Amino acid sequence: MEFFSLRIFKGMQRMSESVFVGLCEIVGTSQLVALRRETVDIREMVKRRISPNLGIIQMLSGSMREGFRLKGSDKDIMFWGNNHRVIMDMSQSEYYNTANTVLILSESSESPPGFTLLQSLTSRITRTIYSALVRMNDRAYISSSIFRQLTVSLIFPNSTEHGPCGTGIVGNLEYDTAMCFICDSWPSSASSWIDRCHAWPNPEVVHDIVRNGCHFVAIGHPLGIHKNEEWRISFSQAEYKLVYSMNHSQFLTYGLLKIFLKEVIDQQSEETNKLLCSYHMKTTVFWVIQKNILPYWCPQNLLTGFWVCFKLLLKWVYKGICPNFFIPQNNMFLTKINGSAQNRLFLQLHELYEKGLACLLHSSSIRSFIIDVLYIPRLFICTNERLSEVQHDYHLVHESDFGALFSYTTRLTEVLQTERLLKTVEQLVQLPLTHYQALPLQRLTVAIFQSLAFITSNRYTYTGVNKQMYIADKLSCHMLKLATKFGLVSDMLYIAMYYYKTLRYREALSVLEMTKVKLAQPYLMYDGHVDRERYIEAVGGQSLSTKMRQAVADDIILHNAICYISELIPEQQSAIQNRETILDIPVFVMLHFLEFLCYRHIDTTLSQAALDELQVLVHHDQGIYIYDLHREISWEILGISQQMAGNLQAALYSYQQSLTQHPYHKIQTATHMRIQDVVSQLNN
Incomplete structure (x- = not known):
């Protein structure tokens, strides 16, 4: 037995x-x-350090924050005003400067456990909060139901209510966004939890959780007497820290x-x-x-x-x-x-x-x-x-991307703001960072240099003779070349863009030719596609910086507050009008687009050849080089190229195709404008 x-x-x-x-x-x-x-943590650390007092703080929560990437999982993000604070009792108000902080008082005496009313204490409040105020017992409370209705589509238009969140789908990704309030104090109703923590989690984790307080999300208890006014206490921040403390x-x-x-x-x-x-x-x-x-x-x-x-x-x-x-x-x-x-x-x-x-x-x-x-x-x-080495490299590069971080700043066009970002990176690199935290900072530094190069250049008109312009040009070129030393293969296209913008077409083509050779290598890692054996054979065992520079490519991110090339200004302006902060362009689409633009000034035959390559790519790609969400901008760029080449019927078709794609970049206004222009030319 x-x-x-x-x-x-x-x-x-x-x-x-x-x-x-x-x-x-x-x-x-x-x-x-x-x-x-760790890459999520470092991204949010940077965002919070550069966020102005009047800015909005965001926090990834839920399963993605905890470390899951399960198929079908949604993306949960919480947002709150940096200058808004909930206090648990009036004595805590002395810790805040009421001149620049909106104070809100939590009153939970009449609410079920885990829920509370939020009383507005200051007259200087946002329009949204003012619109959500209701009066009870001669006091002004923020109605969770009204606040939720007012903010459900604040982050993503056309979102629908789902609990305290606004929910919807972008491409294949389902999201939940919650506008909430933060409290620096741990709620007294959860004090018993501290006393229970004998074996798990350890005291350091408990202290960190309690020190960081909680949040309040806009949903009341269904059986509460004030269910339309009540707010639920959210422990999302505490929960992901608890999950972090688990063993594997x-x-x-x-x-x-x-x-x-x-x-x-x-x-x-x-x-x-x-x-x-x-x-x-x-x-x-x-x-x-x-x-x-x-x-x-x-x-x-x-x-x-x-x-x-x-x-x-x-x-x-x-x-x-x-x-x-x-x-x-x-x-x-x-x-x-x-x-x-x-x-x-x-x-x-x-x-x-x-x-x-x-x-x-x-x-x-x-x-x-x-x-x-x-x-x-x-x-x-x-x-x-x-x-495996390949899997590790792919995930590290993918997870360390800062994406639209710059849109988090108030005005990217101000060099001062970008310098503040650089200073933040400089401070963070002094900390004892892990390998996973260092790479995102490296990629952020590359993005800062690229943006500063175009910001600096945009302050001057390129004439080739002005001394200040000459100095600015040297500085911009230096920053872009420095960025390529620490960036990806695809980052070379920013240099080509800059040369095209400053009328140096042959220099741009030289860079494009070098980039094209690297992008054609069979070991290239791009958008999850890679030949593992050839990748290991080519760059296996080398430093990640070397691998990135020689064998990894990513999309080209254009921040809409910055002019990179004049041909895409209408798309950037259209996106800005719809609160979209970046254009995310597939690297091979941008490569052929730049080739076409440069060769137009040098060799019409080669210009047509580049356009043909772009057309084949956009028409026949099966999701290898153009992700579904990027087909909108890809068809648009093909249409722009065809219109410039005088092929108006083809351009019209491309613009119409752009309108049928998912409106990820919010460029429809520009597309309609270009269609009107093409129709006008065809009728003349």
Whole structure:
């Protein structure tokens, strides 16, 4: 009997190890998860340091902040005014300068646990807050329902309400944006959580969480007497710090529960597939870890951890009680999981429970990792988490992109603001940064140099004789060349753009030719596409800076506040009118576009050849070189080129095609203007 039990135990261990390895492939290794988290952290650190007092702060939250990149996951972002603060009692007002800070008082005496009213204390408030004020007991309170209606489409137009958020889809990505308020203090209603933290998390994490306070999001308790005015206390910041403090087995257990919810629980019936959510899974893991039900979390007992969590979830559904991790009195099942719905859900979960761990066979993602062990009992399972070099490089480059960071500044066209950004980077590089944090700063520095080069150049008209212009030109060229030493292969196109802008067409073509050779290499890494073997053969083992400079390309980002080339000014102005801050142009589209523009002044035959290459690319690409969201700007650029070449019918077709694509860049105004221009020329 003991031998039989030992065999079962070892079989469970092997199965757990197999699922652990499978989850590392699906969710990510500890190395990859750390990479994602640390690059997000450094991006937000920079954004907050450069944000003006009157600016808006943003924080990535939810599963993407925690380190997940699961297929179908949405992107949760919280926004709040930098000069707005919620205080828990009036005595805290002395810590703020009321001349430049809008103070809001939390009053929770009449609200259910986890919810509160927010009283406006100052007369100097934003128009949005003023419009959301309601009077109760001769006091002015901010109505969560009105505030939510006013801000639901503030970040992304045409968003719809989803809880406290505005939700929608951009391309293939679903987003949730929440306009909220921040409080620097830890709420007294969550003080019991501090006292519970004996074994987990450790005191340093607890102190960091408490020191950073909480947020308030615009949704009231459905059963509250002031449900339209109440706000929910959000612990999103605390939650991602708790997830950060998990070991990788705990994190993968959380990931397994998310997958199990989506692929198994939610597939049971349409009646119950919206009752449980990922937040309930996270809460379950938090409670199991803190209660120390499973003393040792490792790859060998990952399935044991999953089963303990599943049993706790089943118990909660049976009782109809899911205690919030920070405020246990807040029952998160109260309004959704009760009555007949609760009974149906419990029966479905209990049926899965009776199957034991075989219930995981219903998961399409996990099934194969269990079957491999069942049918090949001697299968060797390696739990080594080391990323392949190619995978590591791709994720590090992809995650470290600052994207539209510059749009976060007040006025990029002011050199002073950009210098402030540089100073922030200079301060941050003095800190003990990890490898994953250093690369984003390197890429940010490259982007700053590129932007400063064009900002400096735009202050002068290029004539070739003015001394100040000559000095500015030398400085701009130096910054762009310096940027290429630390940037990607594609960053050379900024030099070509600058040479074209300053009428040096042969110099631009020389740079384009060098760039074209590098972009044609079979080992190039671009937009997730790479020949792994050739990449390793060409640059394997070299420093990441060398790899980036020789074998990695990315899209060309044009900040709409800066003029790069005059041919795209209408598109940039159209985007600005629609609050879009950048144009994101596929690198090969920009390469052929610049070739066409430069050759127009030198060789009409070669100019037509470049246009032909651009046309073939835009017409026939299957998502390899042009991402779906970038087809709008790609068709537009093809149309501009065709119109300049005098092929008006082709240009008209291209512009019309641009209008049929997803309006990612918000350039429709420019497209309609160009269509009118082409039609006018055709009629003359």
